[in-house]
Amino acid sequence: GIQVEQSPPDLILQEGANSTLRCNFSDSVNNLQWFHQNPWGQLINLFYIPSGTKQNGRLSATTVATERYSLLYISSSQTTDSGVYFCAVERNQGGKLIFGQGTELSVKP
Amino acid sequence: DTAVSQTPKYLVTQMGNDKSIKCEQNLGHDTMYWYKQDSKKFLKIMFSYNNKELIINETVPNRFSPKSPDKAHLNLHINSLELGDSAVYFCASSPGGSEETQYFGPGTRLLVL
Numbered sequence: 200g201i202q203v204e205q206s207p208p209d210l211i212l213q214e215g216a217n218s219t220l221r222c223n224f225s226d227s228v229n230n231l232q233w234f235h236q237n238p239w240g241q242l243i244n245l246f247y248i249p250s251g252t253k254q255n256g257r258l259s260a261t262t263v264a265t266e267r268y269s270l271l272y273i274s275s276s277q278t279t280d281s282g283v284y285f286c287a288v289e290r291n292q293g294g295k296l297i298f299g300q301g302t303e304l305s306v307k308p
Numbered sequence: 309d310t311a312v313s314q315t316p317k318y319l320v321t322q323m324g325n326d327k328s329i330k331c332e333q334n335l336g337h338d339t340m341y342w343y344k345q346d347s348k349k350f351l352k353i354m355f356s357y358n359n360k361e362l363i364i365n366e367t368v369p370n371r372f373s374p375k376s377p378d379k380a381h382l383n384l385h386i387n388s389l390e391l392g393d394s395a396v397y398f399c400a401s402s403p404g405g406s407e408e409t410q411y412f413g414p415g416t417r418l419l420v421l
Contacts, residue, residue, distance in 0.1 A: 230408050236349070242398060242412035283349055293363045294339055294408055298351040 201226045201290050205299035212276050212306050220271040220302045222286030230289035231262055232296065233271050237282045245271070245284075276306045311335050312413035314399050320419045321389055329384045329416045331399030337411075338404040339363075340382040342374060345396040345415070357382055358404070389420045 202225040212218055224231070233245040246253050246260040248269065253260055257276075262269040273280055283303050287296040312333045321327055333340060341364075342354040356364035357376045371387045386393060399413040 232409065234412075240396060240415050240417075242415075244409055244411060247409040285351065287351075289408065293358070294341065294356050294402055294410065295353050295364050295366075296410060297353075301349055 201228070201288060201297050203286060203288055203297055203299035205284075205286055205302050207302060208300065209303045210305070212304065214276060214278060214306055214308050216276050216306075217272070217274045218276060218304070220273070220284050220286075220304075222269040222271070222288075222299055224267050224269075224286075224288045226290055227264065227267070228288040228290050230294075230296070231269055232287050233260055233269070234285040234287065235280075235282050236285065236301070242285075273304075276304075278306045278308055280304060281306050312399055312401055312411055314397075314413040314416050316416060317414065318417050318419075320421065322421055323389055323391060325389050326385070326387045327389060327418070328386070329397055329399075329418075331382045331384070331413055333380055333399075333401040333411075333413075335401055335403070335411065337401035338379060339402045339408075340376065340379075341400040341402075341410065342382065342384050343398040343400060343412075345398060347395070351398070355382075355384075386418075391420050394418055394420045 204223045235243045248262045250264040257274045259272045283301040286299045339358045341356045355374045360376045396415045400410045402410045
């Protein structure tokens with residue numbers, strides 16, 4: 200089956216810093232999503248981005264489908280950005296998302 | 309305006325018991341899912357229903373039985389609970405069509421003693 204690898208596994212930032220999270224996947228996909236799981240456990244959908252670039256406020260994401268990776272950029276990080284960021288992909292399987300292991304982000308004041 | 313809701317939020321029970329978790333979505337979506345998140349935060353799909361029909365059934369013990377009475381509800385019944393069933397169970401839904409963004413419920417934290 201398709202493999203999803205995220206890096207780095209852990210990241211500690213000072214408030215105001217920028218960061219880039221990476222997601223590599225082993226096969227072509229028709230669906231790629233980024234999620235944020237906040238410290239209370241809620242999973243929030245950030246981007247649906249099987250290809251191209253999208254921006255939403257301080258967050259942006261780019262997927263280069265031909266090279267099988269996606270990047271999530273967080274600019275001017277805030278303490279509320281803390282939590283785990285997941286990348287998930289699907290390959291024509293009726294919504295069967297395969298999740299990466301996540302990047303745990305901690306933003307210090 | 310809760311989009312995807314689950315009840316209960318917390319469930320503590322003894323080994324061997326039977327329990328159910330309920331999920332409802334008010335987004336008008338056609339497809340609903342159950343995921344399991346283990347203690348290492350790894351998320352894995354268990355089941356998916358589209359318009360009340362089962363379309364994804366991963367390698368899950370048959371003690372787990374999903375039921376979809378209508379396309380807005382997907383419940384999960386678990387028989388003979390085991391210690392290893394302790395996890396957070398998430399329900400999700402997606403609209404169908406060309407953009408399959410999945411929206412997750414708040415999760416149900418199950419602890420089997």
